Amino acid sequence: MDILSEQPDWLYLLREYHATFGTGSSGGSxxxxxxxxxxxxxxxxxxxADPPILGRQAEEKPVTAHLGRAFDLAATGPLNTMAATLRRLSGYFTWEWGYERVPRPLTKRYAYCEIAGPKGPVQAERIILGLVLLAPGxxxxxxxxxxxxxxxVSLAGAWSENDAAVYAPGSLIFNQPGQAHRITVGDRAPCLLAYAxxxxxxxLQAPGMTFGR
Ligand SMILES: [Fe+2]
Incomplete structure (x- = not known):
């Protein structure tokens, strides 16, 4: 089994997440x-802790056809180095739907993959880091x-949460536990979000993901 220190790209990716949550402003909050x-x-x-890298079965979903475009757009955005690292690792990603019931139209337009968490690939108990990919519109x-x-934190695409504002790459949105949120994506570009x-x-082991009514 490999460990983090022997897999430099996964280590660089964790450092990219760290930098993303360290640089820039908290906007006074x-x-x-x-x-x-x-x-x-x-x-x-x-x-x-230098945890193991768990070898998960790589998996695509229909929306991952938009991933290349999302990386292309992210390459000119503020998280371009992170996007380059993600692109190198993208062949290992396990894209999932997660929810107990996924509305049929969403199966073509949405998926997430985990970077660190109880299931890996970087094994973690106290945090989950991942990506969400949403098709245009x-x-x-x-x-x-x-x-x-x-x-x-967005790497690519224009998106909105709860119809509150339009967010550009580099923006961070924070949701308190239990706070309901709904995301919409502009109709020209896919939206790639890094989440924590x-x-x-x-x-974190059993998040019990369900949609609201
Ligand atoms: Fe969420």
Whole structure:
């Protein structure tokens, strides 16, 4: 079994996540500053623990046909180095739907993959890091995560959450545990989001993903 320190691209990717949550501003929000700090602490802990890289079966979903375009767009955005590392590793990603019931139209337009978490590939108990990919024009229906606080940082695409604003690459959105959120994506470009989840290990192990009504 490989360990993190023997897989430089996975290690570089964790450092990219760390940098993403370290550079830039929290916009004056104490809640976001605290979230970002705890994400960095968990990543530091992970790197020090030098966990195994679990060999998961790589898997695509229909939406992953948009991944190349998302990487192309991300290459000119603020998270371009992270995007380059992601592109090198993308052949290993396990794209999933996760939800107990996924609306049929969404199966063609949405998937996520985990970078670190209880199932790997980088084995972690106290944090989940991953990617969400949404096709142009997609509505990611309303959902929330019990006991899990979540942030999304965009690498590519224009998107909105709860019809509140339009976010460009580099923007960070923070969702408190249980807070309902619905994402829409502009109709010209796919949206690639990096996310971080913090929560109790038993909840991260079994997040019980369901859509709201
Ligand atoms: Fe979410």
């Amino acid at each position: 104490n809640a976001i500053r605290s979230h970002r700090r705890r994400v960095r602490e968990e990543i530091n802990r992970l790197v020090q 997609t509505t990611y229906p309303q959902h929330s995560h019990k006991q899990i606080e979540e942030s999304y 989840w913090l929560g109790p290990p038993e909840r």
